[in-house]
Amino acid sequence: MEKEHQIFGIRAVIEAINAGKEIDKIFIQKEAQGDLMRDLMKTIKRNNINFSYVPVEKLNRLTPNNHQGVVATIAPIRFHDLETLVENVLETGKAPLFLILDQLSDARNFGAIIRTAECTGVDGIIIQKQGSAPVNGDTVKTSAGAVFNVPICKVEHIKDAIFHLQGSGIKTIAATEKTENTIYDVSFNEPVAIIMGSEDRGINPSVLKIVDEKAKLPMFGTISSLNVSVACGAFLYEAVRQRL
Structure with a gap:
């Protein structure tokens, strides 16, 4: 630190x-x-x-x-207000791409995700005030400075943020193995918010109940899960591929 x-x-x-x-x-x-x-x-x-x-x-x-x-x-950055950010992004006329991190707790994973988010044109990252990874020196270093370029919003409750995004016409897609759909079965072309869970528990079950769609990464090895920052990169680049 x-x-x-x-x-x-x-x-x-x-x-x-x-x-x-x-x-x-x-x-x-x-x-x-x-x-x-x-x-x-x-x-x-x-x-x-x-x-x-x-x-x-x-x-x-x-x-x-x-x-x-x-x-x-x-925090080495100023956090953004979610409602203002969503409004500003929608006004640009492009299909927004948001990222929601549900209680991700490791600062280095967070930094790696911010770096990938910046490279893939993510419009904003949403985290919860309680239980989330700190934005500290480790985050800044691992993000290679991208933390200064991607707007980050801190919210009281992830569920309220999801309801607000849905009310603004943004589809929410949860990254979870609890589905038959892979990332190649869902559309990322429209306004989208991708939700990633914590390293150990994944996405909170109460959050999974309210999302619009669920998607998983196909797995062929004996280890059943990827590091969250790697999984997040795969989701974001599928969004990029579909939008190109």
Whole structure:
């Protein structure tokens, strides 16, 4: 994690949140106590910021400074508003291509996906505030800087984002093995949002219930799944192939 994207210390983190800094994630020492820590937790919850409890060793690895049990990462980018982005893309007259990442948690996978998304002309990436991979130095590095070129939206709930896209005439296609359709059976020519799941659990079952279509990649080996960034690349390039 790059040090310039880091804030440590309870009061410093509270001040940063109140000042409207784009906080990506907060790491808090397990069993941390005290009035100031309670104030921090109230501020985190009021602003709906992504946080997790970690052992003190992790915080010590993140910074050699006196962290007081708290280290926050600042996103190196500004996030976009979903409704405004969808409106702007639709106004261009081209068939939009969006990517929804349902609780993808690995920063390097995220960076690799952003890089492929930029190469394939994706109009925007949608992630959930809670439980998603941080946008940190690793993400920037793995994306080869593409993170600065592809609009990223953080939403409260993936399902609400899907409903909004569907209401805007954008078809949602889930990447899942729970279907007979392969990516070669579905059309990516119209306005589309492709949904990729997390590395370990795939797409949330409640999300699968509301999508328009499901598609899988044909598999011929003994290992039954691909790395999510590789699978995502296959989906995006099938969209590109159909649209050429």
